[in-house]
Each structure stands twice: as C-alpha cells, then as structure tokens.
Amino acid sequence: MTTARNGSAAVPRGIALGGARLVLPGGVVEDGRLVVEGSRIVALGGASAPGDLDLAGRTVVPGFVDLHVHGGGGASYASGVAEEALKAARTHLEHGTTTTVASTVTGEIDEICRQAAVLSELVEDGVLAGIHFEGPFISHHRCGAHRPDLLRDPDPALVRKLVDAARGHARMVTLAPELPGGLESVRMLADLGVIAAVGHTDADYGRTLEAVEAGATVATHLFNAMPGIQHRAPGPIVALLEDERVTVELINDGVHLHPSVLDLAYGSAGAERVALITDAMGAAGMGDGLYPLGPLQVRVENGVARLVEGGSIAGSTLTLDVAFKRSVTVNGLSLNQAVQSLSTVPARLLGLADTTGSLEAGKNADLVVLDSDTFDLVAVMRRGEWIVGADRLTKAHAA
Incomplete structure (x- = not known):
C-alpha cells in the first residue's frame, strides 16, 4: 500500500x-x-x-447524504463565516455525512444573500454539495424556529435573488405554496433546476397538489411545521405522501416524530421516497447550553433544542449515524432500506447518483x-x- x-x-x-x-x-x-x-x-x-x-x-x-442541516459543532451555516461553516461540515463528516447541503434560516434578504456568497465558495472548494434556503418564504402560522417579523411572501423576484446569490449552487428552496407568489415561484425554481420544497406551510390538500403539479418535489421535514391529518381535511401530509414524484424528508431523532409515524410514512412512501435528514443546528455534536439559530436563541436541554422565546422545537442535535442506528434498531428497517434513505435517495435527488450514494x-x-x-x-x-x-x-x- x-x-x-x-x-x-x-x-x-x-x-x-x-x-x-x-x-x-x-x-x-x-x-x-x-x-x-x-x-x-x-x-x-x-x-x-x-x-x-x-x-x-x-x-x-x-457515506451519508444530508439534504437539510443548519450547523453542528457549535457552529452555524447561517453565521456567514467560512470558518464556522467549515467547523459544522467537519462535525457532521466525522459522524458519517460525506455529502452536505448547507441550510440557511430566515433573515433579511440581503443578509441571506451574503451568507450564500460565503457558502458558495465552500461548494466550489468541494466542502459542501450546495445550499438550501429554508425561509423566509414560509407561513406565519407554521414558522417554527423562524423569526416571524422577517418572513416574506415568495415573490418570484425575491426568490430569484436568493438563487442568484448562490452562484449556481442553490440546490433547494423551502416555501409555503399557499402564499402569494408561491406557485409561480415553484414553477420558476423547477425551470431553473432548483428543487422546490413544500414546508413550513398551512396549505390544504388541494393547494399542495397544485404545488406538486407546478414542480415541487420535496416535503421539508414531513409532519413538522404543517397541518396534521384530519379525516375530512387531509392537508399537505396526505398529498405529499401519495404522490410518487415527491421525496419526503423525515427527522428520525426520537423527538420530532414518534416511531410509529415514521413507520406510517415508510409504509406509504417506501424507502425509495424517504430522505432521512438531521435538520441539525449548532448544538449537534455538542452538549446542552445556549446556541444561536440565525437571529434567534436556542436552549438545548437533554439534547432537545427549543427556542428560548416561545419554546418551539428549533431543529435537532441529530447526526446521521444516530439516525441510521435508530432506523435499524428502533424502526426495524433493513440495512438496504436504511442505506436508501440516508444515502441513495438524497444523492439521486441532488443529481449526484453517478458519484456517490x-x-x-x-x-x-x-x-x-x-x-x-x-x-x-x-x-x-x-x-x-x-x-x-x-x-x-x-x-x-x-x-
């Protein structure tokens, strides 16, 4: 050797x-x-x-492929600081994530553009595989750990501004399709080759189907930050699960979803349409304490991240090696099914199936x-x- x-x-x-x-x-x-x-x-x-x-x-x-991760190792991709982004990527790499799409959070449009410029350099250096914009084009009613006063309707011009700031490295944009400009922005993203993801949404079943017809292909952390299933109002969850064109993100950390809910999603969509993500913030790989998440403060106690103000779940402290272990030992997935959801499906979605996954x-x-x-x-x-x-x-x- x-x-x-x-x-x-x-x-x-x-x-x-x-x-x-x-x-x-x-x-x-x-x-x-x-x-x-x-x-x-x-x-x-x-x-x-x-x-x-x-x-x-x-x-x-x-190697695992994470479509949706905000930080780790005490660092955040939304900091706009290259050294912090490198630290976050390294933390998840040491836990098996060999391909990372860095996720931003809601902020002022110009600030997110500045963050995108920094992250784009790391994509060009081979550290990251792309950028995911989560917010600000999301619902006030389902904003979760995003600052409500900074939310914006998905005006196609504003959405395009973020995509352009990523210099060709925007991989995904999460938006609420029921908002003004939502469907138009989905169509534009599809035309640009950027994944349009439905998430942090108050859309009903019908509007969600319209979004999928317009070109949306991902459900951002399915079940979380969207209406639940009602027997006369199935909402976005049923629409996203039943359409074979949609890949659904799931967070398997034992906090965001009950194991039976993951089983329900796998039974409906199959492993070939599930991408397990971390949605991790800066506390991943660290201990309890206070951490920033964009402009907000998060308190982590017993490994669970919640906003200091309001107490909403604020991302996770998950790493994908833990998600793999839970999938096999708790949910009873086969090794091949777990590999599909942690590697093969997200790699294919990103157009990287020829090189990894x-x-x-x-x-x-x-x-x-x-x-x-x-x-x-x-x-x-x-x-x-x-x-x-x-x-x-x-x-x-x-x-």
Missing part, C-alpha cells in the same frame, strides 16, 4: 478492505471485499483474497464503517481519505 499527501492528511492508495459485511445496491454481501484506489472504489464483491484491513464484525455502507465501482470512496452488532460508528472515509477511525481499524484489524 502506498500513500499520498492531501493537505496534512495521508490518503491511502490501493487499499483493500476485507471480511466486511457490504451493503450493496443488489443486497448484502457477507465477508465481502472492497478496494479503493485514490478517491474511488475500484472493485467490490465476495472475498477472493485477504484485504489490507480485516473488517470482520464490521458493516460498510455508503451507493457502494459501486467507479464511485467516490465515501464509506461509513459500523459495528455489525450495535451499528455504532467505527470509521469514516471520504473520497479515499480516512476522516476518523483509521487507528481503530489498523490496530485492531490489521491483516
């Missing part, structure tokens, strides 16, 4: 991982072998030769190594570079 340098980190070249359980698109392979050359996976399948690292007792899954030859070597019994995270590799856990593998499982 040879090594090369990438910054200050040694990057393995021509490394073979043997003896692992591999979760592949076609199924699970026991005692499998995966070979990485440079930043790519070059071969995988059943073991035909010993590997450089023996991963017996380990499960290898593709599954363990296949030719794709980026974005890997998460888990303990096969507990599903706790052991190691993370991004584009052929070990991020965390390499010492545990080489010391305990060297061939």
